[in-house]
Amino acid sequence: MSIKKNSIWSFFASVKLALFVLFFLAIASVIGTVIPQNAPPDAYINEFGANMAKFFQILDIPDMYNSWWFISLLIMLALNLTICTIERLPNVWHLVVQDNLQTDIDRLAKMRPSKEILTSLSPDEAANRARASLAENGWQAKEAPRDAGILLFAQKGPWTRFGVYAVHTSILVIFAGAMIGSHFGYKGSIMIPETRSSDIMYSFSNEEPIKLGFEVLCKRFTLTHYANGAPKEFRSDLAILENGKEVLTKSIVVNDPLSYKGHTFYQSSYQSYKKFLVSLTDNQTKQAETFLIEPGKEIKWPVEDITFGIINREMTETPFLYKYKVWFKDSTGVAEPFWITDGDTTTVKRNGKDYTFALKEFFATGLQVTKDPGVWYVYFGCTLMLLGLMVAFFLSHRRIWVYIKQEDDETSVLISGNTNKNRPTFEKNFDAVNRSLEEKIKSRS
Amino acid sequence: MTSSQLLGISTLGYLVASALYIATLIFKTKKSGIAASAVTLITFLLQTTGIGLRWYESYHMGFGHAPLSNMYESLVFFSWAIVIFYLLLEVKFNNRLIGAFAIPFAFISMAYASFGKGITQEISPLIPALQSNWLIAHVVTCFIGYAAFAVACGLGCMYLVKSSAEDKPDAGLIGTLPGLKVIDDIIHKTIIFGFLWLSAGIITGAIWANSAWGTYWSWDPKETWSLITWFIYAATLHARFTRGWQGKRIAWLAIIGFLSVIFTYFGVNFLLSGLHSYGSS
Numbered sequence: 001m002s003i004k005k006n007s008i009w010s011f012f013a014s015v016k017l018a019l020f021v022l023f024f025l026a027i028a029s030v031i032g033t034v035i036p037q038n039a040p041p042d043a044y045i046n047e048f049g050a051n052m053a054k055f056f057q058i059l060d061i062p063d064m065y066n067s068w069w070f071i072s073l074l075i076m077l078a079l080n081l082t083i084c085t086i087e088r089l090p091n092v093w094h095l096v097v098q099d100n101l102q103t104d105i106d107r108l109a110k111m112r113p114s115k116e117i118l119t120s121l122s123p124d125e126a127a128n129r130a131r132a133s134l135a136e137n138g139w140q141a142k143e144a145p146r147d148a149g150i151l152l153f154a155q156k157g158p159w160t161r162f163g164v165y166a167v168h169t170s171i172l173v174i175f176a177g178a179m180i181g182s183h184f185g186y187k188g189s190i191m192i193p194e195t196r197s198s199d200i201m202y203s204f205s206n207e208e209p210i211k212l213g214f215e216v217l218c219k220r221f222t223l224t225h226y227a228n229g230a231p232k233e234f235r236s237d238l239a240i241l242e243n244g245k246e247v248l249t250k251s252i253v254v255n256d257p258l259s260y261k262g263h264t265f266y267q268s269s270y271q272s273y274k275k276f277l278v279s280l281t282d283n284q285t286k287q288a289e290t291f292l293i294e295p296g297k298e299i300k301w302p303v304e305d306i307t308f309g310i311i312n313r314e315m316t317e318t319p320f321l322y323k324y325k326v327w328f329k330d331s332t333g334v335a336e337p338f339w340i341t342d343g344d345t346t347t348v349k350r351n352g353k354d355y356t357f358a359l360k361e362f363f364a365t366g367l368q369v370t371k372d373p374g375v376w377y378v379y380f381g382c383t384l385m386l387l388g389l390m391v392a393f394f395l396s397h398r399r400i401w402v403y404i405k406q407e408d409d410e411t412s413v414l415i416s417g418n419t420n421k422n423r424p425t426f427e428k429n430f431d432a433v434n435r436s437l438e439e440k441i442k443s444r445s
Numbered sequence: 446m447t448s449s450q451l452l453g454i455s456t457l458g459y460l461v462a463s464a465l466y467i468a469t470l471i472f473k474t475k476k477s478g479i480a481a482s483a484v485t486l487i488t489f490l491l492q493t494t495g496i497g498l499r500w501y502e503s504y505h506m507g508f509g510h511a512p513l514s515n516m517y518e519s520l521v522f523f524s525w526a527i528v529i530f531y532l533l534l535e536v537k538f539n540n541r542l543i544g545a546f547a548i549p550f551a552f553i554s555m556a557y558a559s560f561g562k563g564i565t566q567e568i569s570p571l572i573p574a575l576q577s578n579w580l581i582a583h584v585v586t587c588f589i590g591y592a593a594f595a596v597a598c599g600l601g602c603m604y605l606v607k608s609s610a611e612d613k614p615d616a617g618l619i620g621t622l623p624g625l626k627v628i629d630d631i632i633h634k635t636i637i638f639g640f641l642w643l644s645a646g647i648i649t650g651a652i653w654a655n656s657a658w659g660t661y662w663s664w665d666p667k668e669t670w671s672l673i674t675w676f677i678y679a680a681t682l683h684a685r686f687t688r689g690w691q692g693k694r695i696a697w698l699a700i701i702g703f704l705s706v707i708f709t710y711f712g713v714n715f716l717l718s719g720l721h722s723y724g725s726s
């Protein structure tokens with residue numbers, strides 16, 4: 001084919017180029033780790049001076065990994081891989097599918113390892129015994145008459161030759177996944193106060209609102225601490241609403257997000273308002289109401305003729321967990337305070353009446369939202385890479401031929417082997433077959 | 446016995462083992478070689494117990510987690526991985542002299558964990574972002590890879606020492622080292638092994654990042670440096686497979702690659718800033 005002969009093609013097909021590209025990618029990547037990325041323009045001027053900052057701007061150094069020249073290096077790598085593969089795959093394909101019973105007989109004696117045994121057995125009998133000793137060692141032989149003799153052939157793992165190509169393809173798959181992600185995906189965030197829902201997120205790239213097409217409701221956010229004050233868990237009880245109806249609920253924590261319709265919601269931050277959520281139910285009338293209150297303020301619920309408020313707080317035995325003193329008066333006229341721990345629910349009893357009272361500190365949960373339709377391609381590529389590496393490194397294509405031919409009044413049995421890598425292990429396998437063959441041929445019966 | 450006592454004794458044990466291996470290399474006495482292996486094995490068992498005990502102690506303190514969560518714990522695991530990798534190599538190639546080039550790394554790692562500036566040995570609870578099985582998979586795979594690269598680097602030094610003394614007639618202690626071809630072959634196999642684990646380490650790290658904050662790759666300095674290391678070893682493998690590089694060049698690349706590992710591991714924490722800052726405490 002003519003294109004294959006042209007020099008641009010052979011430039012991209014060469015492994016030398018691969019070494020250069022890998023080397024330059026390594027060097028270039030260093031730059032971005034030394035010079036801060038995506039800092040405000042002034043930071044570069046302060047740190048490196050105006051001229052240097054301008055130079056950086058020209059070379060896109062402040063956003064180096066997305067610069068035209070870094071992307072070009074990655075494209076070079078992809079082209080190099082693709083073209084190198086197109087160059088070599090036909091040969092490999094041929095090696096995998098070829099009929100090894102057609103192998104040139106003269107080549108067999110030159111292979112390493114190879115061994116010739118002479119015997120007085122008839123060629124047919126020698127072939128039987130050779131077949132048996134191959135089978136005994138796990139080699140299933142095929143055979144064909146060749147040049148007035150018989151050729152037996154057995155192989156293991158011809159497909160392992162594709163291992164390297166699986167690795168190379170996996171890199172292209174990962175690139176493809178990353179591209180799909182950056183073209184069709186987006187990232188952003190939402191801050192949802194407890195008991196509220198939201199159907200828009202704000203994009204990180206331009207701070208524009210993006211419609212989700214459904215609502216996310218934050219039912220509850222809880223924050224727990226270790227005894228030393230370090231945060232232990234951020235947990236948001238979320239629900240997805242379609243047309244106001246709950247279709248999915250999940251309690252998420254860092255490292256365990258919620259996915260719905262291509263969007264994934266990650267626990268990323270929270271906001272505290274020094275306010276409290278109180279839900280109050282009259283257990284007789286079943287009237288219920290939720291209040292967002294500030295401490296020290298008097299709250300009225302006219303429907304039930306109730307007045308209440310938070311008047312004090314104390315740390316409980318659990319570090320960083322508070323209990324609150326609530327003053328509470330209802331229509332019976334009894335006005336007594338009680339204590340309730342953050343997040344708890346309690347029953348408040350009054351002359352013949354009782355109420356369910358729940359209190360918790362009010363938070364908004366900060367969610368990072370990601371839509372990345374490419375991530376499964378990336379994961380598939382990663383899996384393919386690991387499998388491919390294992391095949392490429394640890395498995396090999398091993399072949400054994402046995403050629404049996406009448407020579408004057410003796411029969412020559414020539415056994416030859418070949419492997420594409422890991423020769424020492426193969427030689428052990430080969431010796432095992434060879435020894436069993438010799439034994440069988442020398443034995444009388 | 447507490448885990449920190451056991452790990453303290455392990456540090457000492459690897460110091461003694463290093464001295465014994467080096468003595469074996471110099472004086473060629475069979476006995477010191479056997480002693481070196483014995484001390485290494487016993488220390489390794491103590492260290493394994495120490496790591497296990499530290500794990501147990503963390504549960505006792507009410508926030509149990511695998512001991513792989515900060516700089517101290519990762520250094521201890523690094524040293525542990527170097528030793529188990531080396532011991533398997535010693536058995537497989539039936540050669541003790543490699544120990545002189547491998548066990549000192551295990552000692553240095555332990556010593557640095559114990560005495561390094563700003564490294565706390567305290568068992569501390571995990572912040573939410575670190576509470577993930579992917580993180581454990583990430584640390585384990587990375588450090589198995591790093592351990593293999595450390596041994597490959599030791600072997601690279603061994604190769605260079607031996608080949609520079611090759612011409613001299615009676616090369617003394619150098620003569621007792623395995624043949625150049627053998628060293629070259631072990632270096633290559635070790636790099637292959639390390640490369641596989643490093644790849645797995647980068648991948649599990651990406652999965653962890655994605656499950657924690659929805660981005661599998663963010664070009665943070667530590668990620669980038671692990672990729673640089675990966676490029677270096679990928680280039681090394683290609684130079685060998687397709688261009689036939691061998692011997693000294695590969696030995697040098699094994700050393701350069703390991704310098705990149707070291708930088709990924711320490712340099713990034715101390716000289717650059719990024720997401721992986723947990724390592725600096």
Ligand code: HEM
Pocket residue numbers: 013014015018022077080081084164167168171389392393676679682683686687
């Ligand atoms: C970072 C990217 C790359 C990785 C991880 C990678 C990985 C590998 C691996 C694991 C092998 C197997 C060696 C063996 O047989 O055991 C290999 C071989 C090879 N690679 Fe790559 N490779 C990369 C990039 C490239 C590029 C850009 C080229 C372009 C020419 C290339 C060309 C080759 C060739 C020609 C072989 C030998 C195949 C054979 O033995 O028939 N590689 N590569």
